Amino acid sequence: MSRGMMTNTTSLPPIGLIAGWGRYPVVIAQALKAAGHAVHCVGLKNHADPQLQDICDGYYASGVAQMGRHIGFFRRRGITQATMAGKVFKHKVLFGRWGWLSLVPDLQTFRMFFPLFIAGKKDRRDDTILTVIAEEFARCGIELAPATNFAPDLLVKQGLLTRRAPTAAEGADIEFGWQMAKEMGRLDIGQSVAVKxxxxxxxxxxxxxxxxxxxxxxxxxxxxxxxxxxxxxQQDMRFDVPTIGLGTIQSLIAARGKVLAIEAGKTIVIDQEQVVRLADEQGLSIIALEDGRFP
Structure with a gap:
């Protein structure tokens, strides 16, 4: 366990942060600090950015399956509200040699997930797993809140973000793909489809x-x-909110994609200025829509 830089005394409550992979947790931690909150972070091993140790007031590196320790860390610091940010590599969590037991879950985590992973009474879709986590945190007096509550400007607004607009044919692909992606989301399979x-x-x-x-x-x-x-x-804004960043645009460039259509008000854009600049340099189009209807 290590301790980062301290904040001035403030009347705002401290916030807990469970940090996965990517820049998103760093951005959330910085936003919380800028607003005057003390931030105590559980950094998931092999996921969290090391710079969180310098940003946050308290930092605890822990395994993905150590929920009891996560909750204990927060409770010792008076945390009653926490948030999750960043990606967890689910395939590594579920499909190691010994499955999820490879993560050496603590007793509290084992009890939480017994119906999913041992008894087989529930499925293991993202919504199922994350709801179990939220319910256990709530039972222990910690509310899980959407990270975007603390950084609402990360949610993209409706409109064309880039200089290039989609063509009529690309617009037809957006409308078609939107319907398919929404159905994939309803089934809790994934968030994205590629269309041509x-x-x-x-x-x-x-x-x-x-x-x-x-x-x-x-x-x-x-x-x-x-x-x-x-x-x-059925998006729960506490968990697995659609997120794009520079890596998304770089992947599209490498694969020779031309258009990115995202949902306004429900998609997080990390480093939006840099994302748009790179897309413009490469002639990509990025558009945010509320209902999938191409204007």
């Missing part, structure tokens, strides 16, 4: 958006496809 000529090229599942894009590039080597990324119809 109203044909689905690739669907995101456990592998994540970047791998979905890479696969689309393999199946569509001449490029020109559209990626549609949306929230689930």
């Amino acid at each position: 000529g109203r044909v689905i090229i690739a669907v995101e599942a456990i592998e994540g958006t970047d791998e979905c894009i890479r696969r689309a590039g393999q199946f569509c080597p001449h490029g020109g496809f559209t990626l549609v990324k949306v929230a689930k119809p």
Whole structure:
């Protein structure tokens, strides 16, 4: 356990942060600090950015399956509200040699997930797993809140973000792909689909958006496809909110994709200024829509 820089005394309550992979947890921690909150972070091992140790007031490196320790860390610091940010590599969590037991879960985690992983009474979709976590935290007096409550400007607003607008044909792909992506979300499979000529090229599942894009590039080597990324119809804004960043754009460039359509008000854009600049340099189009209808 290590301790980062301290904040001035403030009347605002301290906030707990469970940090996965990527820049998103760093941005949330910085936003909380700027607002005057003390931040106490559980950094997931092999996931969390090391710089969180310098940003946060308290830091505890822990395994993904150590929920009892996460809760104990927060309770010792008077945390009654926490948030999750960042990606967890689910395939590594579930499909190691000994399955989830490879993560050496603590007793509290074992009890939490016994119905899912041992008894087989529930499925293991993201919503199922994350709801179990939220309920256990609530039982222990800690409310899990949406990270975007603390950084609402990260949610993209409706409109064209780039200089280049989608063509009419690309717009038709957006509308078609939107319907398909929403259905994939309803089934809690994934958030993204790649489309060209109203044909689905690739669907995101456990592998994540970047791998979905890479696969689309393999199946569509001449490029020109559209990626549609949306929230689930039943989206819980506490968990797994659609997120894009520079890595998404770099993946699209490498795969020769041309359009990225995202859901306004329900998609997080990390480093939006840099994202748009890179997209403009490469002639990509990024558009945020509320309902999938191309204007």
